[in-house]
Amino acid sequence: MEIIGTANLSYTYPGGTNQSISDVSISIEKGEFTLITGPSGCGKTTLCRCFNGLIPHFYEGEMKGKVTVAGLNVSEHSTSELAKHVGLVFQNPENQLFALSVEKDVAFGLENLGVPREEMRKSVDWALQLAGITDLRERPPHELSGGQQQRVAIASVLAMKPQVIVLDEPTSFLDPLSAQKIFEVIHQLNRDLGITVVLVEHRLDLTAKYADHIILMDKGKVLLDGNPRVILGSEETRLVGVGIPKATRLYEMLVRDGAKLRDAVPLSSDEMADLIEEALKSG
């Protein structure tokens, strides 16, 4: 079942001369983990802003085509209504946090929806724990490090228990181990709770292994859309200049030189190590 769909979607920012996204038609299934990637300025962030109605409700500009999220046409529903279904975590957490304590920031969305106090407390506790920031609950967000702020931003969205979470480079300020932990949390939300995840990322080395679906964009258009192993293994992807995981790259280099590795494009170092082990043992 489709949960996010766009049909011939184009958008130009106010005062802009070029379309930031043009003629984008994609379909994301409920429960999928989708990675959207592509060079800087390819339109990834703009596309995400259409998923929760920031475009066209907050950014004026010129929008053509249609966006449907959880069965709602985003042009016809307010951002607060859409927020019950779709949570967006921004690239820069400072743009998202404003309250005097982490707890208040995480509770803010629930307060706005008029959630009863006891239920709100439970949701906030749950979200803080998942994001690993229970000990920061009384701290003012503006005093936290960039990485901690990013966790607060993620917790604020999680607290709403949305059906879809859209994350725009949510760990770019985190150290790699913390980033890995956050991606594992996101993966868990997807796998165990069935939350649909749309993740915008350049760092495919950390994230490709979680993806069911990759959308590769370039210059505002969708270039490739489909299975991660097919897309990351393709010549076309390499030519666009996407950071293909080193494990995948190494596999391609070895296969190109005639190494006898099983025909199974790896997306992680573990998968690649297994393929090498297998080849060395069978040889």
Next chain:
Amino acid sequence: MIEVKNLCFTYPNGVEALKGISLTIKEGELVAVMGQNGAGKTTLVKHFNGLLKPTSGQVLVNRVDTAKTTVATLARNVGFVFQNPDHQLFSETVEAEIAFGLRNFNFSVEITEKRITWALNLLGLTDYRKTSSFLLSGGERKRVALASVLAWDPTTLILDEPTIGQDYEQKEKLRQFILQMKTQGKTIIIVTHDVEFAAECDPRVLLMREGKIIADGESRKILTDPGAVEQASIVPPQIAQIFMKLHYMKLPTDIIDIYEAQRILEGMLEKSGR
């Protein structure tokens, strides 16, 4: 040359960010400072251009004590590019942003013009010359911030998380640019979480944790040391992970370069195939 002697730094709110750091960075070195969020990486490098002054201990930049001089004087030689470009950018156009520093250092109008063109071209920003940096994407704004510092040609360059929000091609350009600066004898200090990028640049790596340096050495040694890497809250580069996982098959464990990995594996696969 940057000499750090028993540096301690405590923020006004009482947070002890640096707890006794001593190190020397020689002219022309390429250094990556890596480690946990909140380990003190940015706090440390902010001492290199005098943005912060030691609570105790001493920092000498080209033999000048940073506590006894101004940021403005130090900045001419030590350029600092911030992690978040929004903390740095304020002008109406990209061009004006780059011109600002040059004008402050009293470059002539012609040289300012030339430098702007050079920096825009180097960072692929020529088309945005007259655009407001606030209309650009996060990755593009980071390049504007970098261009504005490079324009005045400091001898030491500090880049705080330069790869955040940068795509593959931009990172590749940044890497080539860093290596080019290195061959020109510039000192480059990168604060980064990006292990893949660090592995490709092959710098001297300093790992930090809780205000201290816990490892210091060649990247192929440090980034493949499982204990040090974990303590610093980073993960080994993917190539290293593959080799570390296969160590029992008598593969070397200090490999971080994909081409070296290719040579070794092709050799082994060929032998086993015979």
